[in-house]
Amino acid sequence: ETGVTQTPRHLxxxxxxxxxxxxxxxLGHNAMYWYKQSAKKPLELMFVYNFKEQTENxxxxxxxxxxxxxxxxxxxHLHTLQPEDSALYLCxxxxxxxxxxxxxxxxxxxxxxxxx
Amino acid sequence: xxxxxxxxxxxxxxxxxDVTLDCVYETRDTTYYLFWYKQPPSGELVFLIRRNSFxxxxxxxxxxxxxxxxxxxxxxxxxxxxxxxxxAVYFCALLLNSGNTPLVFGKGTRLSVIA
Numbered sequence: 001e002t003g004v005t006q007t008p009r010h011l012x013x014x015x016x017x018x019x020x021x022x023x024x025x026x027l028g029h030n031a032m033y034w035y036k037q038s039a040k041k042p043l044e045l046m047f048v049y050n051f052k053e054q055t056e057n058x059x060x061x062x063x064x065x066x067x068x069x070x071x072x073x074x075x076x077h078l079h080t081l082q083p084e085d086s087a088l089y090l091c092x093x094x095x096x097x098x099x100x101x102x103x104x105x106x107x108x109x110x111x112x113x114x115x116x
Numbered sequence: 117x118x119x120x121x122x123x124x125x126x127x128x129x130x131x132x133x134d135v136t137l138d139c140v141y142e143t144r145d146t147t148y149y150l151f152w153y154k155q156p157p158s159g160e161l162v163f164l165i166r167r168n169s170f171x172x173x174x175x176x177x178x179x180x181x182x183x184x185x186x187x188x189x190x191x192x193x194x195x196x197x198x199x200x201x202x203x204a205v206y207f208c209a210l211l212l213n214s215g216n217t218p219l220v221f222g223k224g225t226r227l228s229v230i231a
Contacts, residue, residue, distance in 0.1 A: 043207070043221045056218070088159055102149065102213050107161035 003027065004108035006091050012114045013081065021076040021111045023091030031101055032074040033092040034066060037110070043090070049074060050101060081115045088112050118143040120210050122222035129198050130230050137193045137225045139208030145169075147213040150184065150191045155205040155224070167191065198229045 004025045013019050025032065034046040048056035049068040063085075065077040074091055090110045094103040119142040129135045141150065152164040165175065167184050175182045179196045195202055205224040211217070 040223075042223050045218045048218075058218075090159075090161060092161075100213075101217075102211060104151070104163060104166050105219060106163055107153070109158060109160040112159065 004091060004093055004106055006089075006108040006111050008111060009109060010112050010114075012116065013078070014116050015081060015083070017081075018077070018079040020078065021089055021091075021113075023074040023076075023108055025072055025074075025091075025093035025106075025108075027093055027095070027106060029093035029095050029106075030071050031094045031096040031103075032068060032071070033094075033105060034074065034076055035090040035092065035107075037088040037090055039087075047076075048101065050096065055101075078113075081113075083115050086113055086115045118145075118148075118210050118212060118217075118220050120208050120220055120222035122206075122208055122225050124225045125223070126226045126228070128228045128230060131200060132197050134194060134196050135198050135227065135229075137195075137206050137208075137227065139191045139193065139222060141189050141191065141208070141210045143210060143212065145212045145214050149211045149213065151209040151211070151219070152182065152191075152193050153207045153209065155207065157204070161207065164193075195227075198227075200229050200231050203227060203229045 007022045031050045033048050036044045045058050046060045047066040052068050063080050067075040088110045091108040092105040094105045096103045121140045148169045150167045154162045172184050181194045183192045205226045207224045208222045210220045
């Protein structure tokens, strides 16, 4: 398997559920990203991990909790979400050996999340 | 602050027509990178091209070509002899070299190619 993979591809959850999104990259990259893509809005960067350290948190509500156990895996833990959190959640990775986050980002297929 | 504008929200063309997707960017930095991504209905953002701000040479890859003009801050994308498989949302994006700044995306242009 190559590239960036995400599971599950589709998720329906209630507002009281707890679920996790998983992202795995097979590219040997050092940086990983979570983006949110809502209908009719530009892609929003949520979190950035560089060499497993979180370097960016764009004022994301605490009901979204990222985890990066190693440079190949990234999780997004979800709890007590709201219907407006329904969106496509995209994971990306970039090489960025120098840590400057200027390399090309490669994206996974996304998880389409519906919150009822 | 940097910004990317894709003024065309939706474009429809008939198969085999040529189509140009416009992208205008704003930044005060002199070193930056421009990108185009394709998002088919499956959802994945597929990387198409990356351009360094110091390299204004146009690029051609098969039916795809890109026109980078710093004088007008534009990075337009042309598909020649369009095909149904080109139907997707296309995003232009800007990344600064000045530090850990986010990749800024335009709102995308939805291209529909009709057989």
